[in-house]
Amino acid sequence: MYDFTPLTKWIDASLHNAMSPFWTTIVEMLIVGVLILLFYALIGLFLVYAERKVCAFMQNRLGPNRVGPFGMFQTIADLIKLLFVELVPIKNADKFLFNLAPFIVITASFMAIAAIPFAKGLHAIDLNIGVFYVIAVSAMGVIGVLLAGWSSNNKYSLIGAMRSGAQIVSYELSVGLSLITIVVLAGSMQLSEIVEAQSTGWFIFKGHIPAFIAFVIFLISSTAETNRGPFDLAEAESELTAGYHTEYSGIKFAFFFLAEYMNMFIVASIAATIFLGGWMPFHVGHWDGFNGVMDFIPPFIWYIVKTFFVVFLMMWFKWTFPRLRIDQLLTLEWKYLLPINLVNVLVMAFIVLMGWHF
Amino acid sequence: MRSIINYLKEIVQGVWSLLKGMKVTGSYFVRPGTIVTQKYPDNRKSLVMFERFKGEVVMPHNDKNEHKCTGCGICEMNCPNGTIEVISKTIITEDGKKKRAVDKHIYRLGMCTFCALCVKTCPFGALAFSQEFEHAVFNRALLIKVLNKPDSQLMKGVE
Numbered sequence: 001m002y003d004f005t006p007l008t009k010w011i012d013a014s015l016h017n018a019m020s021p022f023w024t025t026i027v028e029m030l031i032v033g034v035l036i037l038l039f040y041a042l043i044g045l046f047l048v049y050a051e052r053k054v055c056a057f058m059q060n061r062l063g064p065n066r067v068g069p070f071g072m073f074q075t076i077a078d079l080i081k082l083l084f085v086e087l088v089p090i091k092n093a094d095k096f097l098f099n100l101a102p103f104i105v106i107t108a109s110f111m112a113i114a115a116i117p118f119a120k121g122l123h124a125i126d127l128n129i130g131v132f133y134v135i136a137v138s139a140m141g142v143i144g145v146l147l148a149g150w151s152s153n154n155k156y157s158l159i160g161a162m163r164s165g166a167q168i169v170s171y172e173l174s175v176g177l178s179l180i181t182i183v184v185l186a187g188s189m190q191l192s193e194i195v196e197a198q199s200t201g202w203f204i205f206k207g208h209i210p211a212f213i214a215f216v217i218f219l220i221s222s223t224a225e226t227n228r229g230p231f232d233l234a235e236a237e238s239e240l241t242a243g244y245h246t247e248y249s250g251i252k253f254a255f256f257f258l259a260e261y262m263n264m265f266i267v268a269s270i271a272a273t274i275f276l277g278g279w280m281p282f283h284v285g286h287w288d289g290f291n292g293v294m295d296f297i298p299p300f301i302w303y304i305v306k307t308f309f310v311v312f313l314m315m316w317f318k319w320t321f322p323r324l325r326i327d328q329l330l331t332l333e334w335k336y337l338l339p340i341n342l343v344n345v346l347v348m349a350f351i352v353l354m355g356w357h358f
Numbered sequence: 359m360r361s362i363i364n365y366l367k368e369i370v371q372g373v374w375s376l377l378k379g380m381k382v383t384g385s386y387f388v389r390p391g392t393i394v395t396q397k398y399p400d401n402r403k404s405l406v407m408f409e410r411f412k413g414e415v416v417m418p419h420n421d422k423n424e425h426k427c428t429g430c431g432i433c434e435m436n437c438p439n440g441t442i443e444v445i446s447k448t449i450i451t452e453d454g455k456k457k458r459a460v461d462k463h464i465y466r467l468g469m470c471t472f473c474a475l476c477v478k479t480c481p482f483g484a485l486a487f488s489q490e491f492e493h494a495v496f497n498r499a500l501l502i503k504v505l506n507k508p509d510s511q512l513m514k515g516v517e
Contacts, residue, residue, distance in 0.1 A: 058383040
């Protein structure tokens with residue numbers, strides 16, 4: 001009902017009629033880039049506002065409520081302020097790496113968002129190794145974090161960056177293995193195929209308990225991967241002032257800030273795509289009337305609702321749990337998540353082999 | 359075998375305690391009635407401070423312009439930072455006796471730390487705290503206040 005493939009096909013065909021294939025590719029890349037940039041900015045602004053409101057309600061506060069109705073324009077005001085803030089030059093900093101780091105962080109999150117299917121046919125690149133690609137590029141952000149910590153010439157930054165490195169190296173394993181659990185079930189790494197396979201039921205329901213365990217592990221480890229609380233050791237305000245972005249100001253700080261929220265959005269949308277069916281509507285067995293009503297809701301709305309559900313879960317974690325110590329963090333990964341995850345993959349493979357899933 | 363059971367038990371207990379914590383914050387999230395923040399300048403008209411809130415020291419007067427201060431100076435002696443100064447005068451009572459009474463009870467709000475020692479130690483209960491808290495003024499001299507009203511008298515039967 002809501003298929004974007006004809007629209008994108010039509011745009012492609014009309015561009016091909018108007019210009020040479022080379023320029024068509026360039027123009028298409030520009031269109032996709034601008035659209036994703038707009039989406040990125042809007043979602044970033046909204047997420048910062050949402051986080052502040054959610055955090056406030058969980059702490060019995062009101063949150064931003066001065067700028068606009070319910071403080072809706074607070075983040076826009078903050079953004080304008082950040083744009084005017086002076087970029088403070090740091091003495092003895094490695095200038096080139098210092099300036100490069102925020103771009104690496106933000107590029108990594110940009111690359112990941114390209115592979116996410118927003119709706120049928122609304123998909124920048126549909127790689128046949130989509131899951132693998134997403135894991136690979138989302139781990140790239142840590143290079144930016146490490147560079148930022150190293151080049152700042154500040155011990156807090158360096159400690160923060162090293163913690164972030166240790167954290168990502170460990171938790172990337174769990175993210176990968178929990179996604180592999182579902183890849184085993186889906187039999188494909190292509191994100192569009194994974195979504196299509198969930199038309200009869202989301203994988204979290206289809207895969208019984210192993211899928212649910214994989215979902216929980218993915219939530220925990222992806223929260224750690226995005227350096228969000230309770231795993232925000234890399235920033236740890238109370239110990240390291242601001243961790244790896246202590247020395248950054250103005251728009252460069254805004255890049256780190258935005259990338260943090262976008263990474264949260266990206267891991268939430270991966271969770272929504274792989275475990276909760278992406279843009280697939282919620283269907284129950286043979287209730288045709290109910291399924292028809294669910295089909296009526298556009299897939300993009302489904303995708304956004306599921307993603308924000310996962311984002312809300314992650315915010316809930318952040319504002320409930322205290323920050324872990326570095327040894328607790330590594331214990332949690334190597335002694336608990338990894339063994340459970342390995343067993344879980346085996347159980348899932350067994351279930352798929354015996355055909356016990358729905 | 360026991361260690362495996364302990365391992366699993368630890369996981370279940372850990373998850374359970376995390377869920378308990380999430381229940382608390384989750385219940386706050388869905389009940390906006392639990393919000394304690396006051397929108398202060400907006401709700402100025404309806405804002406009611408707590409009974410025990412220490413805004414500033416006042417001397418309550420009744421409707422006949424009478425207070426309970428005898429001018430004994432105990433509050434002045436007890437004040438740790440010299441906020442209070444009691445200037446007394448001698449009056450002649452109806453039956454012709456000389457007696458000490460308060461002339462000016464000077465209270466310097468700018469120096470007060472709101473420790474409440476004056477209010478607690480006053481033997482006649484002449485001082486109290488009001489709930490007024492908007493003390494900002496443009497002239498520092500306005501912070502020096504005389505607590506007893508002009509022409510006020512000592513209440514009958516206090517001494």
